[in-house]
Amino acid sequence: MSSPRKRAATIRDVALAAKVSTATVSKFVNGGQRFTAEVEARITQAVRELGYSLNPMARGMITGRTGNVGVVILDIRNPYFTSLVSGAARVAAAGGLNLIIADAAESTSPELGVLQSLCRRVDGLVVSARLPAAAIQGVLDSGTPVVFFGRPSPYPHHASVGCDSHQAGLMLGRHLRDLGHRRITYLGFSGARWSADRERGLREAFQGVKASVRTVDASAPSTEEGERLASSLLLSPDRGDAIVAYNDLLAMGLLLEAQSLGIAVPDEVSVAAFDNIAYGRLVSPALTSVDMMGEATGELAMRRLIAAIQGEDVAAQENVIPPRLVARNSTRSLIKGKHLAR
Amino acid sequence: MSSPRKRAATIRDVALAAKVSTATVSKFVNGGQRFTAEVEARITQAVRELGYSLNPMARGMITGRTGNVGVVILDIRNPYFTSLVSGAARVAAAGGLNLIIADAAESTSPELGVLQSLCRRVDGLVVSARLPAAAIQGVLDSGTPVVFFGRPSPYPHHASVGCDSHQAGLMLGRHLRDLGHRRITYLGFSGARWSADRERGLREAFQGVKASVRTVDASAPSTEEGERLASSLLLSPDRGDAIVAYNDLLAMGLLLEAQSLGIAVPDEVSVAAFDNIAYGRLVSPALTSVDMMGEATGELAMRRLIAAIQGEDVAAQENVIPPRLVARNSTRSLIKGKHLAR
DNA sequence: TTGTAGGCGTTATCAA
């Protein structure tokens, strides 16, 4: 066990012990150059004996690289963001990069200063496009390579990775239309830019058939908000045949409260949403949802970021991941005799 | 919009523009010293005009501080770990520290090298005590300040923060005992050191009454594993009156599969577990669980870590957080006429 | 109150 507080060995200590120059050590440990077998052996031994590991900060001063990448998300406790992070973390680790996560929810509004200072500590950033414009502008101005979460992107010169929300809405709309639903309530969340896209897709699915889509706005994309709004939504005379929520958390709040209110889902009303978080299949009834491919999004975003850091122009690439409908038991067919294969 | 690729302004640029020395700028921006109003104004203006922000790496070389702290967890997609991270992130942000998270699940076994290199990029680490001993030893040897998640700690010279698992098991055991349960199955997870503590507490609760506790071991602490084991557990003749799972995920898998098998919970068998993750109240029936205080644990661990970084001896402090029983509908009384207030 | 100068650990350039 090496003593804790001793000054860590430097490249000079190694050079001295191996009787070579620091330049030689540097080149060798960075794998950039081969040397005489004898020299290499001496260096290797010195490194081991002194427990040498290089100082990332000193290296960073020269190379301009920190070896860190950042992910800025809105709320780490939302499982959708967790899966984004999970995917991004995998790719970052594979690339030998450390992942700094900044939870905007924790900093009581993503203070500009915090983000600015983060920019200087990372080689690049993956950022939710839902952050306040001022915060994003600060990041952009810093010149840090950036990739955005969330399609479509309001920042056309930067890559933005995500599922097509309009497409997702369309898929879910068609599912409900084919099931015979005609009166839909969309519980949106206007705080998220792409809630409107989901709604647009949803409406589009009902073009040409006699149907109505009514919209209600949630003030937060959370289970609690779903519970809060449940009674007014579920007991309303114009509730309709189906409620589509902006995300699974809202829908799960609805489902929970529906039980308390004694309203049977899907018999009295179908419920569906977006994200397909892991817990949707555990609630009763299991939640129909459109998988917004969080992990794949996180992975691709990080892959794009790494490319951007290496100087590639990444904005033009294909960054749209197709969503997938996952039909479960919270939606049912209203058409007599017609049952969905599950 | 400043041009992205331009070299960032240095302290020398500021000094030049403000017509003072770099030392003056350094002292001023670090708030260490006051100067003539005029000088301060000139510096302030120069800083703004050049968009100066200091280079953390250059500073770090001198101070030996990175401004980063790390959290090493086992699986970020487990909501318990997510809440740990969430709590830790809040405190780190408040302390002006960036949070690097390392997901051991992502690195296909927490490779020693990765952890070692992480040690050099952070001022301190919060680490799950469930990591392989070799990995932990590496961290310890590096001299990096460390705080552990999970009580009790096998590393007595370092702080370890968490709930008392024995206590938690005892609470849940007493709950079941008071409800009249006498034949218990504990679905443990021997991969976690403290599963045995929970079991011990559980058994202790039934000392002095005629009761039996049978143990089964899960091979992973996940929903899927709970589903996989459900039929063998639920259909077994010695299932007993109640099943206690190592964590909520296992229990939720059990609950889901119980529905498929047509076994009524809690009427035929009670189910309960540990962690009290946010989704336990959303499943049917809502899951009785012992709250292991993930967020509070994360917060306290980070607070201790910051103290340790500042040189305090933190191992001796009080680092045990009391667990809390949250009784819900997955457990019921077997005693005639006795109903729990909920 | 302000400035000078040395050094932190590394890499890159250039010379030997």
Place this chain on the structure above:
DNA sequence: TTGATAACGCCTACAA
């Protein structure tokens, strides 16, 4: 194949 040396941007004695 190897080495000497100049940066990198900042902090901090110490001096003025």
